Amino acid sequence: MRLSAYLLPTLKENPAEAQIVSHRLMLRAGMVRQHAAGIYNWLPLGLRVLRNIERIVREEQDAAGAQEVLMPTIQSAELWKESGRYDDYGKEMLRITDRHDREMLYGPTHEEVVTDIFRQNVKSYRDMPKMLYQIHWKFRDEVRPRFGVMRGREFLMKDCYSFDMDYAGARASYNRMFVAYLRTFARMGLRAIPMRADPGPIGGDMSHEFIILADTGESGVFCHKSFLEKPIPEAADYGKDLQPIVDDWTGSYTATDEKHDPEADAVKAIGADLVSARGIEVGHIFYFGTKYSKAMNAVVAGPSGEPVTVEMGSYGIGVSRLVAGIIEASHDDAGIIWPESVAPFKVGLINLKTGDAATDGACEGLHSALRRAGVDALYDDRDERAGAKFADMDLIGLPWQVIVGPKGVAKGMVELKCRATGAREEVTAETAVTRLTL
Numbered sequence: 001m002r003l004s005a006y007l008l009p010t011l012k013e014n015p016a017e018a019q020i021v022s023h024r025l026m027l028r029a030g031m032v033r034q035h036a037a038g039i040y041n042w043l044p045l046g047l048r049v050l051r052n053i054e055r056i057v058r059e060e061q062d063a064a065g066a067q068e069v070l071m072p073t074i075q076s077a078e079l080w081k082e083s084g085r086y087d088d089y090g091k092e093m094l095r096i097t098d099r100h101d102r103e104m105l106y107g108p109t110h111e112e113v114v115t116d117i118f119r120q121n122v123k124s125y126r127d128m129p130k131m132l133y134q135i136h137w138k139f140r141d142e143v144r145p146r147f148g149v150m151r152g153r154e155f156l157m158k159d160c161y162s163f164d165m166d167y168a169g170a171r172a173s174y175n176r177m178f179v180a181y182l183r184t185f186a187r188m189g190l191r192a193i194p195m196r197a198d199p200g201p202i203g204g205d206m207s208h209e210f211i212i213l214a215d216t217g218e219s220g221v222f223c224h225k226s227f228l229e230k231p232i233p234e235a236a237d238y239g240k241d242l243q244p245i246v247d248d249w250t251g252s253y254t255a256t257d258e259k260h261d262p263e264a265d266a267v268k269a270i271g272a273d274l275v276s277a278r279g280i281e282v283g284h285i286f287y288f289g290t291k292y293s294k295a296m297n298a299v300v301a302g303p304s305g306e307p308v309t310v311e312m313g314s315y316g317i318g319v320s321r322l323v324a325g326i327i328e329a330s331h332d333d334a335g336i337i338w339p340e341s342v343a344p345f346k347v348g349l350i351n352l353k354t355g356d357a358a359t360d361g362a363c364e365g366l367h368s369a370l371r372r373a374g375v376d377a378l379y380d381d382r383d384e385r386a387g388a389k390f391a392d393m394d395l396i397g398l399p400w401q402v403i404v405g406p407k408g409v410a411k412g413m414v415e416l417k418c419r420a421t422g423a424r425e426e427v428t429a430e431t432a433v434t435r436l437t438l
């Protein structure tokens with residue numbers, strides 16, 4: 001991709017409306033623009049990151065055995081009346097009336113819709129269990145949308161729902177999602193710590209928020225330091241009993257600052273091994289038993305033909321929030337530092353002297369060699385000062401930069417720079433391509 005043709009409206013100054021670093025950097029890097037309070041346009045660079053995050057989430061959901069569906073954003077109020085939530089949900093729900101005066105709403109979540117899909121299409125224990133997920137837009141009319149896409153009104157969520165015959169099955173599904181979440185966030189370069197969330201009247205210990213640690217996170221969190229090093233489970237582990245892994249990840253102390261009690265025995269026992277940090281909620285999983293299946297009559301025939309009300313759980317990931325979350329966890333004074341797995345392009349190719357035939361030629365050659373090697377590159381071919389090009393490239397945070405100038409070209413060399421470490425190395429163009437292809 002040529003930067004001269006790309007829609008990348010970077011900003012030199014910090015926008016006044018942005019209070020946290022990820023919001024500032026997303027605006028400055030030309031990733032998003034606000035359309036209305038808590039509602040955003042995703043520009044090309046931002047959308048590439050969003051899609052990469054989506055891809056990782058999808059791969060891990062699929063690996064855990066969930067099947068992708070796509071449900072409507074606009075839902076009929078009927079189902080919500082059946083579940084009893086229509087009146088309870090309050091002002092966060094955007095209610096809409098269609099031309100026939102039918103009550104509709106923009107989905108803030110999809111338990112009702114997915115339960116309806118299930119009850120219409122699954123009738124027997126032979127077709128159980130099932131896990132269905134989607135990656136789609138939600139709308140919640142938050143009182144105070146803020147911090148950019150971190151707390152929007154319209155936001156992209158992965159929501160998965162499990163259906164099982166009994167509690168043991170529901171726990172097994174919960175455990176699969178638990179492991180899928182650890183893997184998903186780790187692949188984005190994040191360490192997510194599962195923290196026991198308020199389970200409500202049912203659910204027991206089966207409700208966890210996944211919180212990533214970032215110095216600029218919204219809430220304070222406490223955990224045993226062992227969480228910072230625990231190995232991430234392998235995908236192959238899905239073939240085994242996952243309970244020991246989940247027990248290991250839930251056995252030590254964790255608490256958000258509202259729940260933290262410095263006087264608790266568990267906290268005193270940890271002593272100096274207690275880590276106090278900031279965190280961002282990027283996922284939430286919970287088991288809610290027969291809450292919706294009972295109200296909406298989601299019943300299947302058991303082995304002797306007896307009706308069984310299915311056990312359910314739901315599992316959310318804030319996909320659009322993660323874009324901001326990753327930036328909070330990975331940036332410096334110059335801008336964003338993307339982990340390779342989610343980077344919008346792997347490489348930025350900087351032409352230090354656009355218009356100089358030799359330099360242009362070397363850049364064109366590298367650009368096509370990278371394309372042939374299947375490496376995503378953004379080529380800064382603009383007629384701009386070198387300083388401005390360096391600043392923009394550092395700001396948008398591509399993992400690698402290849403810097404091409406007349407002096408180097410004369411010797412057959414280019415500079416390869418790693419954004420995360422700042423390390424620079426002089427190499428031949430061929431070596432640069434080989435290194436970036438690895």
Ligand code: ATP
Pocket residue numbers: 140142149150151152153154155157281282283284316317318319320321
């Ligand atoms: P929060 O406590 O942050 O308001 P929640 O508990 O209401 O979130 P869930 O219903 O658990 O949210 O939604 C699943 C995930 O969706 C959350 O873990 C979060 O990552 C994301 N999410 C929720 N609300 C928003 C929002 N307004 N903007 C962006 N992402 C959100």
Ligand code: MG
Pocket residue numbers: 209281283284
């Ligand atoms: Mg939550």
